[in-house]
Amino acid sequence: MKTVQLGSSELQVSALGLGAMYFGTRTATETSYQLLDEYVAAGGNFIDTANIYAHWISGFKGGESEILLGEWLRKRGSRTQHIIASKVGFGYPGVEKELSARTIEEECNKSLKRLGIDTIDLYYAHVDDYDTPLEETMAAFDKLVKAGKVRYIGASNYLAWRLEEARGLSQANGWANFCCVQQRHTYLRVKPGGSTAPQVTSNPDLFDYSRRRNFPIVAYSVLLGGAYTQPDRSIPEDYKGADSDARLAILKTIAAETGATINQVVIAWMLHSAYPTIPLIAASSHEQLQENLGALDVKLSADQMQRLDNAH
Numbered sequence: 001m002k003t004v005q006l007g008s009s010e011l012q013v014s015a016l017g018l019g020a021m022y023f024g025t026r027t028a029t030e031t032s033y034q035l036l037d038e039y040v041a042a043g044g045n046f047i048d049t050a051n052i053y054a055h056w057i058s059g060f061k062g063g064e065s066e067i068l069l070g071e072w073l074r075k076r077g078s079r080t081q082h083i084i085a086s087k088v089g090f091g092y093p094g095v096e097k098e099l100s101a102r103t104i105e106e107e108c109n110k111s112l113k114r115l116g117i118d119t120i121d122l123y124y125a126h127v128d129d130y131d132t133p134l135e136e137t138m139a140a141f142d143k144l145v146k147a148g149k150v151r152y153i154g155a156s157n158y159l160a161w162r163l164e165e166a167r168g169l170s171q172a173n174g175w176a177n178f179c180c181v182q183q184r185h186t187y188l189r190v191k192p193g194g195s196t197a198p199q200v201t202s203n204p205d206l207f208d209y210s211r212r213r214n215f216p217i218v219a220y221s222v223l224l225g226g227a228y229t230q231p232d233r234s235i236p237e238d239y240k241g242a243d244s245d246a247r248l249a250i251l252k253t254i255a256a257e258t259g260a261t262i263n264q265v266v267i268a269w270m271l272h273s274a275y276p277t278i279p280l281i282a283a284s285s286h287e288q289l290q291e292n293l294g295a296l297d298v299k300l301s302a303d304q305m306q307r308l309d310n311a312h
Contacts, residue, residue, distance in 0.1 A: 001043030001296060004278065007216045009152040009179040011121060013083050015271060015296065017046035017218060019282040024068030025054040027284050035289055036072055040081070042293050048182075048218075048280055049115075050087035050126060051095075051107050062092035063114050070116035079117060086111045087156060087182075089126030090198075099129035101140035108144055123150040124182055127157045127198060135173075138166055142175035154218070156182035157200040160209040167213075178215075181206070185219035185277070187251065187266045187308070191241030210275040219270055219279045223292075228262050243312035250311040260298045267295035269308050 003012040018039045023032035036047070049069055055062035066086060073079050088107040091097035095107065111120060123144065125137065144150040155163055155178045163181060170177035185202040202217060210217050227233045228251070235244065255262050270277045283289035300308070 001293075003045070004216075004276070006122070006152070006278075007179040007214055007276070008177070009122075011083055011152060011179075013046040013278065014044045015278065016044060016267070016293065017048050017085075017278055017280040018044055019220065019280040020047055020049045020065050020069055021053045021282065022057070022065070022284065023049075023053075024064035025057040025060045029068060031284070032068055033072055033075075034286065035283055036069075037076075038286065038289055039293075040078070045081060046083045046085070046278070048085045048220075050090070050124075051111050051114075052087075052090050052092040052126075055092040062095075063110070066111055066114035070114055074116055083121045084115065084117065085122035085124065085154070086115070086120050087124040087126035089124075089129065089156075097127065097129075098132055099125055099127075099137040099140075100132050101136050101143075104137065104140040105144065108149055112149060119148060119151055121151045122154055122180075123152075124154040124156045125158070125178075128155075128159070128162055128200075134162075134166060135169055138169050138175050138177075139173070142170070142173075145176040152176070152179050154178055154180045154182060157184075157198065159200065160205040163209065163215070180216040180218055180278075181210075182218040182220055182280075184221045185217060185270070186222055186224055186239075187269055188224070188235065188239040188244055188247055189241060190238050191244070194238030194241070196238060207275045210277075214276060216276040216278055219277055222270065222279045222281065223263050223266060228266060247308075247311045250307055254300070254304050254308060257304065258298055258300070260295070261291060263291060264295040264298050265300075265308075267292060268298035268300055269305070271295065272300045272305055 001014045006013050049065045052062045053065035141153045183202045184199045227235050251262050255265050270279045281292040
């Protein structure tokens with residue numbers, strides 16, 4: 001798997017990241033280890049988690065994904081081979097939803113302990129916090145970088161204008177700046193008036209910002225939880241817009257032309273996009289992971305990309 005430079009950082013991350021959200025909760029330990037090993041064997045090095053994963057699963061309280069990754073890293077003895085990303089901002093039992101300096105520092109220390117590492121390679125502000133001054137948030141992240149607890153910082157669920165505001169503050173004060181944004185992003189578009197709140201969906205403003213600033217979009221919910229292909233899962237209502245039928249139809253057409261699956265075409269479309277995009281793939285089985293990895297071999301022509309981009 002090829003690697004790409006993550007924006008202005010010095011991180012060389014694999015073209016596909018691996019989301020570890022349900023590792024250690026909904027996905028059992030043995031299966032989680034197997035999927036991590038298969039991803040690494042395929043050349044992957046970019047593993048994504050968060051402090052809150054996955055507290056909403058019955059019987060769990062958050063932090064389980066980080067704990068599992070920490071145990072896996074120790075058992076494999078391969079810490080230096082991986083780019084580990086985690087996040088702070090959303091609330092979970094005992095922790096408020098916020099990006100105050102105190103919460104950022106305390107949660108970083110917890111994540112480091114759970115992961116069993118000295119430094120988090122990429123630490124995200126998981127959700128924008130309008131109630132905390134952006135100066136306080138950016139100064140707190142900079143403090144972590146200067147302390148060696150974090151190498152680089154990223155944003156998640158931010159609007160483009162807030163990313164630019166953060167950039168201005170960081171430049172003016174000599175602070176660390178966000179190097180990428182992790183955003184909800186898939187081939188279908190949210191219909192006018194639709195919402196994925198509290199998650200923020202990629203939009204044309206972000207695409208333009210990403211392209212002009214060389215600011216990568218790390219895409220999550222790429223396959224809408226299996227809704228493109230699994231008969232027991234329907235397309236979310238907020239994605240059933242005026243152009244959804246046309247875009248679903250062209251996906252099927254391009255899949256037939258390339259011999260790929262619909263899921264692979266969605267991922268390949270992102271990999272071929274004009275703005276830097278790193279899809280996060282997720283899987284709960286060997287078959288799902290291998291299908292997602294197979295998107296790396298799907299080549300889309302300029303004509304196919306144009307038809308995919310313009311379907312409406």
